[in-house]
Amino acid sequence: DIQMTQSPSTLSASVGDRVTITCRASQSISSWLAWYQQKPGKAPKLLIYKASSLESGVPSRFSGSGSGTEFTLTISSLQPDDFATYYCQQFRTFGQGTKVEIK
Amino acid sequence: EVQLVESGGGLVQPGRSLRLSCTASGFTFGDYAMSWVRQAPGKGLEWVGFIRSKAYGGTTEYAASVKGRFTISRDDSKSIAYLQMNSLKTEDTAVYYCTRVIAAVDAFDIWGQGTMVTVSS
Numbered sequence: 699d700i701q702m703t704q705s706p707s708t709l710s711a712s713v714g715d716r717v718t719i720t721c722r723a724s725q726s727i728s729s730w731l732a733w734y735q736q737k738p739g740k741a742p743k744l745l746i747y748k749a750s751s752l753e754s755g756v757p758s759r760f761s762g763s764g765s766g767t768e769f770t771l772t773i774s775s776l777q778p779d780d781f782a783t784y785y786c787q788q789f790r791t792f793g794q795g796t797k798v799e800i801k
Numbered sequence: 802e803v804q805l806v807e808s809g810g811g812l813v814q815p816g817r818s819l820r821l822s823c824t825a826s827g828f829t830f831g832d833y834a835m836s837w838v839r840q841a842p843g844k845g846l847e848w849v850g851f852i853r854s855k856a857y858g859g860t861t862e863y864a865a866s867v868k869g870r871f872t873i874s875r876d877d878s879k880s881i882a883y884l885q886m887n888s889l890k891t892e893d894t895a896v897y898y899c900t901r902v903i904a905a906v907d908a909f910d911i912w913g914q915g916t917m918v919t920v921s922s
Contacts, residue, residue, distance in 0.1 A: 699865075732908040734846075741898055741915055742838075742846065747908035785846055789907040790864070792838075792846040 700724050702786055704793035710801040717773040719796045721786035726766045732787045733762055733771045735780075736795075742785065746771065803827035803911055805899045810916030813889055821884040823899030823913055831855060831877035834902035836909060837884050839895035847895075851902060852882065867893075889920045
């Protein structure tokens, strides 16, 4: 089974900061990677699919990159609404999540 | 509006069964694969399984943790996906989400609000 490992587990940042979250796959998954945002008590929301494609309606400050085994989610300028937990996914496997907290 | 609404959650004793329903609206349900994802209290997301559309055979796949105990089915005439959960264990306690699968890109673009399942004596 493919394992997905995210880092860091927790990230403290301020509004306006550039934030990067990394996701590593235990074997190559080409570009078959998605990123989700989840706020407390809410369902996850799709942000990025196929590693770098922005889901409709998602702000352009979110971007994804990578292929093979190394992927990143970048928030170019962190906004108050972005404090949440982020998950990467290779269809059957999710990363353990990265919580973005207010510094 | 494209929407998924789960129902059927609740408190159940270990070893018993429960069936969850996911009612879809706003899109042609039969054209899509559907998946279930769960989240134990305070934990991350765990894929449970999925069912392909009839066009792709309507076949199913499951996570190892639920294989043999859980069954996913669909009724395209009613736009409903089901998760039949048998031989429930305390570790199955979680919020269960129904999701729409975008098969071309292996992503889940629509999620329901979730339904809580608590397995406890």
